[in-house]
Amino acid sequence: MGALRLIMGERADLKQLNHPKIKCVVEAVFDISGLKLKPFFEENDLDYDDETILRRELLPGGKSRAFINDTPVNLITLQNLSKNLIDIHSQFNTQNLFNHEYQLRILDAYAGQLGELNLYKNLLQQRNQKSSLLSEAINKLAQLNKEADYNQFLLDELNAADLKEDELNNLEKSLNQLQNIEEIVQILGETETRLNENELGIISQLRQLTVQLHKISNLGKDFEEFHQRTESVQIELNDLANEISSKLQQLEADPEKLAQLSERLDLINRLLVKHNVQTVKELNEIKQNLENEQSHTAQTEKEIETLKTEISALEKQLNETSKTISKNRKSVIPAIEKEILDSVYRLGMGNSAIELKLVPKPDFGPNGKDEIEFLFSANKGAALKEIEKSVSGGERSRLMLAVKKLLAGKLELPTLILDEIDTGVSGKIADEVGKLMKEMSGELQLITITHLPQVAAKADVHFKVEKQTEDGKTLTRVKLLDSQQRILEIAALISGANITDSAIEQAELLIEN
Numbered sequence: 423m424g425a426l427r428l429i430m431g432e433r434a435d436l437k438q439l440n441h442p443k444i445k446c447v448v449e450a451v452f453d454i455s456g457l458k459l460k461p462f463f464e465e466n467d468l469d470y471d472d473e474t475i476l477r478r479e480l481l482p483g484g485k486s487r488a489f490i491n492d493t494p495v496n497l498i499t500l501q502n503l504s505k506n507l508i509d510i511h512s513q514f515n516t517q518n519l520f521n522h523e524y525q526l527r528i529l530d531a532y533a534g535q536l537g538e539l540n541l542y543k544n545l546l547q548q549r550n551q552k553s554s555l556l557s558e559a560i561n562k563l564a565q566l567n568k569e570a571d572y573n574q575f576l577l578d579e580l581n582a583a584d585l586k587e588d589e590l591n592n593l594e595k596s597l598n599q600l601q602n603i604e605e606i607v608q609i610l611g612e613t614e615t616r617l618n619e620n621e622l623g624i625i626s627q628l629r630q631l632t633v634q635l636h637k638i639s640n641l642g643k644d645f646e647e648f649h650q651r652t653e654s655v656q657i658e659l660n661d662l663a664n665e666i667s668s669k670l671q672q673l674e675a676d677p678e679k680l681a682q683l684s685e686r687l688d689l690i691n692r693l694l695v696k697h698n699v700q701t702v703k704e705l706n707e708i709k710q711n712l713e714n715e716q717s718h719t720a721q722t723e724k725e726i727e728t729l730k731t732e733i734s735a736l737e738k739q740l741n742e743t744s745k746t747i748s749k750n751r752k753s754v755i756p757a758i759e760k761e762i763l764d765s766v767y768r769l770g771m772g773n774s775a776i777e778l779k780l781v782p783k784p785d786f787g788p789n790g791k792d793e794i795e796f797l798f799s800a801n802k803g804a805a806l807k808e809i810e811k812s813v814s815g816g817e818r819s820r821l822m823l824a825v826k827k828l829l830a831g832k833l834e835l836p837t838l839i840l841d842e843i844d845t846g847v848s849g850k851i852a853d854e855v856g857k858l859m860k861e862m863s864g865e866l867q868l869i870t871i872t873h874l875p876q877v878a879a880k881a882d883v884h885f886k887v888e889k890q891t892e893d894g895k896t897l898t899r900v901k902l903l904d905s906q907q908r909i910l911e912i913a914a915l916i917s918g919a920n921i922t923d924s925a926i927e928q929a930e931l932l933i934e935n
Contacts, residue, residue, distance in 0.1 A: 423841060423871075426450065426510060428478045431501030434486045440895060446480040452507050457836060459506060468493050476504065506834075511826065512841035519822055520810040525796045526751070526789045528825060529778070531832040532758050533750040539789065542743045546786055549736040556729040563722045573712050580709040583689060585702045593687050600679060610666050617663040625663060628656045737786075744791040751780055751792060758828065765824035765858060770851040771817060773802035816846040820855075827858055831865030838862070839869045844877055852876040875915040879932035884908045909933065 425448045428434060436442050455472035463470040469491045477489040478500075488500045518524040530539050599606065617624050635649040690702065697708050755778045766774045779795040787793075797806035800817050813821055823843055830838070844855045856877040862868050863882075871887075872878050884903040889896055903911060909929045910921060917925035 423510065423839075426508065426839070428480075429476050429500075430504040430508065430510070431488070431497045433497075434478070434480050436480060436484055439480065440897075443482045445482065447477065448480075449475060449477045451475050452836070454507065454836075457506065457834065459503070462503060462506070466490075466495070466499055468495070476500065476507075508837040508839065509833075509835050510839045510841065511822070511843060519796075519818065519825070520808075522794050522796075523789055525778075525794045526792065528829065529751040529754060529758065529794070530747070530789075531829050533754045534832070535747060535750050536833075538743060538747055538750070542740065542747060542790060543788070545736055545740050545743060546788070549733055549740060549786070552729050552733050552736065556726065556733065559722055559726045559729060563719065563726060566719045566722060576708075576712055580693070580705060580712070583693060583705075585690065585693075585705055585709075587701075587703050587706065590687075590690055590702050593690070597684060597687055603674070607670065610670050614663060614666045614670060617659060617666070625656065625659050628652065628659060632656055740786055741791075744786070747790045748780060748782070748792050755780070761828050762821075762824045765827050766821060768854045768858065769820040769824065770847070770854070771800055771820060773800065775799045775806060777806050819843050819846065823855065823858060827862050830862040835866060837867040837869065839871070841871045842873070843870075844872055844874050848874070856880040873915060875912045875929065875932055878915060879912055879929070879935075884911065886911055 424438065428448045429450045439446055452474050453472065454474050460470050462468075471491055475489075475491055477492075479487045479489070481487065488495050488497055490500065490503060530536055615623075618626075620626060632649065632652045635645065635652050639646040639649040690705075693705055694700065694702075697705060699705060699708070759776050759778060763774060763776055775798070777795075777797040779797065781793040781795065783791055783793050785791070796809045798809045798812045798821070799806050800813055804812070806812070809821075823840070826838065826840075840859065844852060847855055852874045853876040856874070857880065859868060859870055859877065860880045870877060870881065878884065884907075886901045886903055886907075887898065888901070889898050891897075909926060912929035912932060913921045913925040916928055
């Protein structure tokens with residue numbers, strides 16, 4: 423059982439191992455040819471095989487690995503596959519009876535509507551996801567609206583400023599020029615005078631030099647070059663003098679323009695400080711972001727309306743599907759009540775009464791819009807009560823066996839293991855428990871762990887589980903019994919360690935019957 427639970431994806435406890443320093447391997451082989459599990463293998467990118475192998479490896483140091491057909495998988499994937507392959511039920515595992523989700527699953531399995539229920543759950547998941555998105559969008563819109571007025575003010579301010587990326591540099595240059603206009607005019611005026619002054623001016627003297635050098639330019643290449651270079655300098659200085667003269671005519675003090683430039687520069691600097699940036703380019707990026715946020719507001723409003731429409735359509739489908747599910751559940755309740763009662767009567771609970779009630783609820787639950795009341799009484803004249811308040815431990819096990827009998831073949835679970843679920847019964851009841859299990863085995867592979875000869879005798883195949891001590895260590899072994907060994911083991915269950923002839927005869931009779 424421990425090995426099987428590992429295969430089903432339960433957490434491993436290395437303390438259970440005899441040799442914690444040696445790798446332990448647990449492997450199980452399943453025939454899944456009739457279980458329609460190919461979609462599961464495709465979804466999880468696994469190789470499908472009709473004969474599928476599940477394996478767990480417990481490694482020294484506490485780690486474990488899981489494999490499906492030799493492909494490594496995580497425990498969740500292993501659990502999701504194994505729950506479609508095997509169901510282990512022990513005498514202490516009856517809490518499901520009290521679980522309303524499990525009780526509804528009984529109805530859905532019997533009604534053959536697990537497909538409709540999966541459709542409902544998929545629709546519900548979509549609706550819940552979109553509801554979460556709607557809540558996020560509404561919160562986002564509220565935040566956008568909260569900031570909208572201030573952001574609009576900032577955007578209007580930046581739009582009014584109409585900033586150009588190179589403007590700040592140009593403004594600073596222009597303002598600097600106007601602030602120093604007198605000094606500029608003075609220096610340029612002096613420069614113009616020195617260049618153009620008659621006889622003593624730089625250009626006049628350079629002109630004389632050019633004439634003198636021209637006289638010797640034909641006497642050698644070097645002299646010719648001196649003349650040419652002097653002539654070039656004269657031309658350049660003439661151009662410079664003309665440009666300075668032209669610039670001087672343009673320059674004048676303009677207090678009004680100076681005030682305008684100062685005001686414009688102050689505006690830009692205030693915006694830079696306000697938005698905590700360094701450049702006009704960054705201010706324009708902020709402006710673009712503010713415009714985008716306006717667009718986001720409109721986009722979010724549209725998104726909200728779209729989500730509301732989609733949620734409304736999904737809720738319409740959910741309502742239709744949940745009505746169908748409820749209708750099908752109600753239709754099978756009488757048959758379920760009768761079948762469970764028939765089984766518990768056979769198991770010695772002949773005074774039992776049962777009633778399943780569906781109560782509609784307004785909201786969408788994980789399994790539809792139904793709540794269930796599973797009412798039961800094991801004693802004649804006793805009031806029907808919720809099942810957890812109306813049955814003892816032994817009665818609970820028998821009732822659970824009746825439910826398992828009801829579901830045999832309905833849930834498409836290929837293997838059911840009953841671990842000493844018959845504890846506490848004997849005689850005729852034990853025989854009925856065995857018969858019930860035999861009937862269940864016609865629908866699925868049933869493995870039963872039992873100490874009752876009446877139950878064991880009805881099995882097709884027997885394994886004996888025994889402990890042996892070797893070299894000071896206790897080992898557990900499982901042995902397949904032949905026909906003679908079966909008789910002896912059942913006889914041992916009847917008479918104990920000293921097997922009598924009458925016990926053997928009784929065992930033979932039990933097996934024969």
